[in-house]
Amino acid sequence: MKPVLYAHPFSSYCQKALTALYENGTDFEYRVLDHTDPETLADFAARWPIKRFPILVDGDRTIVEASIVIEYLGLHYPGPVKLIPDDPAAALEVRMLDRFFDNYISTPQQKIVFNAIRQETDRDPYGDNEARQMLERAYAWLDRHMAGKEWATGDAFTLADCGAGPFLFYADWTHAIDPAFANVHAYRKRLLARPSFARAVDEGRPFRKFFPLGAPDRD
């Protein structure tokens, strides 16, 4: 039986999991979460009442959180690309960078978007400003961190890069990365050229008109 991914192609966290699946050519069933398919939506909500996606269903197990989905795939459906290194110290570095991209790039990016889609009277300019300041600090740190590196932890593409691709993609659309952060721009470009992530980006293209802040006419 194949594992089943409940996901949407335009979602950053889903693209994170999809990048891992495409890196290893893992065979899986894709259940798209879409308002035109209420049955799949109800099935998803019953499996994960928190209602954040993606989730992976494997037999009677439901695996939640994109990072854990990727860890699970590495354990139960390993492929040629080891997204978490065997060496525990190297694996810790990968997980540290994965936390960085989730907490300090994606979380503030989502906060800005969630704020923008609220009713005008419910918006939170203080929180929006805080999120933008966090992104600025994260871009600055990442620019120094990426100096001389190809991927987030060095020469190998890992779990950390699976998240970095979609999160930097949408972060730049949401709160533009200053051109002075040349290492971040170069890294974002390398991620976009990686076939696994490029495929996930292509699958999300038809939905760009739904980007709440207005999608720019570029990747």
Ligand SMILES: N[C@@H](CCC(=O)N[C@@H](CS)C(=O)NCC(=O)O)C(=O)O
């Ligand atoms: N911590 C979760 C976050 C997942 C997440 O925020 N997914 C977004 C889509 S990119 C979502 O479910 N949004 C739906 C909502 O906020 O209602 C993970 O790592 O998988």
